[in-house]
Amino acid sequence: MSVLAFLAFAGLSLNLAMAQEVFRVGKPYAGSVGYAFLELGVEQGIFARHGLQVEVTTFAGGAKMAQAMSAGLLEAGMESGLFMSSTAKGASFKAVAAAMTGTEYAAIVKADSRIRSIADLKGTTWAAPFVASASGWLPKKLALQQGWDQDSVKIQTGAPGGSAIALLKTGQIDALAIDAALAQTLAEAGNVRILTAFGEYVPDFFQYMIFATDKVQRERPEQLKAFLAAFFETIEFARTHKAETVDSLARTTGLPAGNIEKTYATTIAKMSETGQFPEAALEATAEAFVVLDVLKEKPDMAALFTDAYLPSR
Structure with missing residues (x-):
């Protein structure tokens, strides 16, 4: 050049x-x-x-x-x-x-949790960073679609990502809504189990x-x-x-x-x-x-x- x-x-x-x-x-x-x-x-x-x-x-x-x-x-x-x-x-x-539009979140529980089906989620406590978040809304919407009262699932706020996972692993909450790929990774580590994907329940x-x-x-x-x-x-x-x-x-x-x-x-x-x-x-x-x-x-x-x-x- x-x-x-x-x-x-x-x-x-x-x-x-x-x-x-x-x-x-x-x-x-x-x-x-x-x-x-x-x-x-x-x-x-x-x-x-x-x-x-x-x-x-x-x-x-x-x-x-x-x-x-x-x-x-x-x-x-x-x-x-x-x-x-x-x-x-x-x-x-x-x-x-x-x-x-749609969701790629999954519901996870502890590997040894008593929760084995959607019906078992009634009365459970979940975690979310704040109320108006995907982790806060998806469990509530799932409850409503099951015909339950919205208060049949509780949301513990103030727990972003890693903190919420720690709460689940230590049994301080019952379930958690997280990204599906992250759910797969945690499940493979043996600490949690994927219960269901939210996509079929919350399409809109x-x-x-x-x-x-x-x-x-x-x-x-x-x-x-x-x-x-x-x-x-x-x-x-x-x-x-x-x-x-x-x-x-x-x-x-x-x-x-x-x-x-x-x-x-x-x-x-x-x-x-x-x-x-x-x-x-x-x-x-x-x-x-x-x-x-x-x-x-x-x-x-x-x-x-x-x-x-x-x-x-």
Whole structure:
């Protein structure tokens, strides 16, 4: 390469680097597979091709991430649809895409637990980081679908990921709702047993949503559109590149690749291609707010999300 050609190439590379906009995204946990698609997009250069330098930060739960978003430390974040309750209470962010409709969570119990069937879950205690979380809602919804009173299962809050698992192992709670791949890993270690998958009982649930701050919607709408376009391009990549996807998700979550592979097909099937918000899932989310006593009445769900930044299909 000639000196002139090298300088031209170096200048082009510098200009491309300078053109990339830093876009900060949060996720509440490291061990959930759905959040790890963010890192997959970064590793594959998909966000970069859309002019974004995406920086992913993991927080100790959704509440910490919400604080960071409200403080202007993030442009966007991923959480379950129940996170929309924060918007209903006045938080300065809104749902901008539904990343997964349905759930890839499983119910686990201690390996030597007396609980052997769904019926045995009546009267049990579960743990969750906070009430309006997937771990808090899924057991309640399961109870309602069984025709039980919602109080037939108790939720002990204030227990994120690792703390909740410790509570289960020591017998301080009876059951726990967690990511299916993590459930597989714990079951293989012999400490817990998978009782059931929640997917067939709770089909209308926003397992993963993308939220954007009011500020980025107002001041950087084109970058937000580029981020969402790149995210769904990442999901499309994952559908057609299983080996690369499994390897990336395993490294990001710290879970065995074999267990990621076991849940790959059902996870990919539930990941959205468009980011749209199904009406049935919106109604189920509104119901959850009231059942969990997060809100006194169902909110106007249309005020809690927008599809204005989704890519055209």
